[in-house]
Amino acid sequence: MRIGRAVLTTDFKQPTREHDGNVCGSIFRNWFHYFYSFLDLLSRFSRTRSETRCVSLRSLISQLQHLDIKVGLYRDDGLAVTNQSPQQTEKIKKKMCPIFRDNGLNITIQANQKIVDFLDVTFNLHTGLHKPYKKPNDSITYIHRESNHPPSIIKNLPQSIEKRLTNNSSNEKIFEDAAIPYHEALKKNGHVMALKYAEKKTNTTTKNEKKRKETANEETKETKTTNKRKRRITWFNPPYSKNVSSNIDKNFFDLLNSCFPPNHKLHKIINKNTVKLSYSCTPNIKQIISSHNKRIINESSSSNKASTTKLCYCRDKPSCPLQEKCLEQSLVYQATVSETNTNKIDTYIGITENTFKTRFNQHMSSFRLHHKKSATALSEHVWKLKDNKKDFKISWEIIKKSAAYSTKTKKCNLCLSEKYFILEKKPTLNKRKEILSTCMHTKK
Numbered sequence: 138m139r140i141g142r143a144v145l146t147t148d149f150k151q152p153t154r155e156h157d158g159n160v161c162g163s164i165f166r167n168w169f170h171y172f173y174s175f176l177d178l179l180s181r182f183s184r185t186r187s188e189t190r191c192v193s194l195r196s197l198i199s200q201l202q203h204l205d206i207k208v209g210l211y212r213d214d215g216l217a218v219t220n221q222s223p224q225q226t227e228k229i230k231k232k233m234c235p236i237f238r239d240n241g242l243n244i245t246i247q248a249n250q251k252i253v254d255f256l257d258v259t260f261n262l263h264t265g266l267h268k269p270y271k272k273p274n275d276s277i278t279y280i281h282r283e284s285n286h287p288p289s290i291i292k293n294l295p296q297s298i299e300k301r302l303t304n305n306s307s308n309e310k311i312f313e314d315a316a317i318p319y320h321e322a323l324k325k326n327g328h329v330m331a332l333k334y335a336e337k338k339t340n341t342t343t344k345n346e347k348k349r350k351e352t353a354n355e356e357t358k359e360t361k362t363t364n365k366r367k368r369r370i371t372w373f374n375p376p377y378s379k380n381v382s383s384n385i386d387k388n389f390f391d392l393l394n395s396c397f398p399p400n401h402k403l404h405k406i407i408n409k410n411t412v413k414l415s416y417s418c419t420p421n422i423k424q425i426i427s428s429h430n431k432r433i434i435n436e437s438s439s440s441n442k443a444s445t446t447k448l449c450y451c452r453d454k455p456s457c458p459l460q461e462k463c464l465e466q467s468l469v470y471q472a473t474v475s476e477t478n479t480n481k482i483d484t485y486i487g488i489t490e491n492t493f494k495t496r497f498n499q500h501m502s503s504f505r506l507h508h509k510k511s512a513t514a515l516s517e518h519v520w521k522l523k524d525n526k527k528d529f530k531i532s533w534e535i536i537k538k539s540a541a542y543s544t545k546t547k548k549c550n551l552c553l554s555e556k557y558f559i560l561e562k563k564p565t566l567n568k569r570k571e572i573l574s575t576c577m578h579t580k581k
């Protein structure tokens with residue numbers, strides 16, 4: 138709805154602001170005659186990072202501007218309106234296809250439509266009204282009122298549904314019809330609040346808010362131009378559980394106060410205003426069971442694989458750096474450098490998402506080639522030993538196998554494990570700042 142509505146109201150010019158939903162609708166109906174709806178806007182963008190996609194979609198919209206239509210795109214769906222005749226609408230459609238194709242997008246466009254379902258809204262140009270849309274076979278499920286969730290989430294659930302349905306409905310009648318299944322779903326899960334259409338309330342507050350914001354903006358523009366800097370906030374997100382009776386919130390901030398009192402040199406960075414607490418949700422039983430099953434299945438299949446496929450292709454097996462396991466992937470490893478004369482031992486912890494062998498070869502080349510000397514802290518140390526003509530030996534071992542970032546879990550256990558072992562084992566060669574480094578696996 139957000140984008141759909143934003144687009145549909147962009148070119149309403151002044152009248153829309155002063156009228157309520159129904160008048161808007163009739164203006165809308167007189168203004169525009171036909172919809173286009175874009176389907177299956179599938180592309181190479183959908184798999185790359187969202188930022189690139191945003192930029193690309195924005196540039197796409199600008200490329201479509203000369204066609205005399207109003208367009209909005211959201212992920213792989215799009216909607217456009219026009220006030221042209223059916224023949225012209227078809228012509229515009231034919232002009233649109235090559236623009237999408239040039240951007241590497243496959244597209245299906247349906248033109249000359251009066252009623253269209255876009256995201257979670259149905260727009261109707263016959264009546265000028267819009268109503269919430271739900272796929273016919275979608276069943277609505279919500280968390281139970283008694284479930285183990287932070288109270289704020291449970292409390293705000295009916296309100297957020299109410300707000301969404303209100304925004305998506307032109308009038309109260311439409312709202313009430315659409316709210317029935319949501320109401321039942323909420324009731325089934327123990328929520329007692331009745332969903333109410335809150336047209337006037339939201340309209341006035343948003344108007345007031347807008348006015349307040351506008352005046353505030355003007356004031357700030359006039360008085361403070363560059364003074365205000367955005368505050369950096371560090372979030373602490375402990376998992377929430379109803380079984381915990383102690384007041385985590387209070388204990389945490391008490392701890393913060395006692396560890397970083399006002400005279401502490403880090404108090405400026407770590408204080409009640411810069412650190413906030415918000416509970417996080419943990420996976421539900423279904424997710425826990427399925428991830429457990431997946432792990433076991435993966436383990437058994439990988440052990441089957443291991444018995445059939447080799448984990449080492451080294452020609453000289455005894456000299457394999459990882460005892461014939463050099464093709465293992467996604468792991469935390471430790472390198473131990475021991476000086477033969479003095480028996481001085483230094484350790485280094487690293488991670489790799491690829492096979493260990495690939496990473497090992499990179500390390501080896503950084504030990505050999507002078508221009509790669511500062512590739513890692515390990516190579517710097519090795520070069521130091523070489524420059525001082527000291528003999529040394531390096532042994533390698535796997536400390537842990539962990540999964541790297543995946544878009545499904547949104548977590549990088551590999552980077553997390555690396556940091557954990559750097560803190561726990563205190564390797565002598567890793568730099569302290571490595572604990573603060575961000576995960577580079579999210580950029581895939």
Ligand SMILES: [Zn+2]
Nearest residue numbers: 449451457463
């Ligand atoms: Zn090997």
Ligand SMILES: [Zn+2]
Nearest residue numbers: 549552576578
């Ligand atoms: Zn990572």
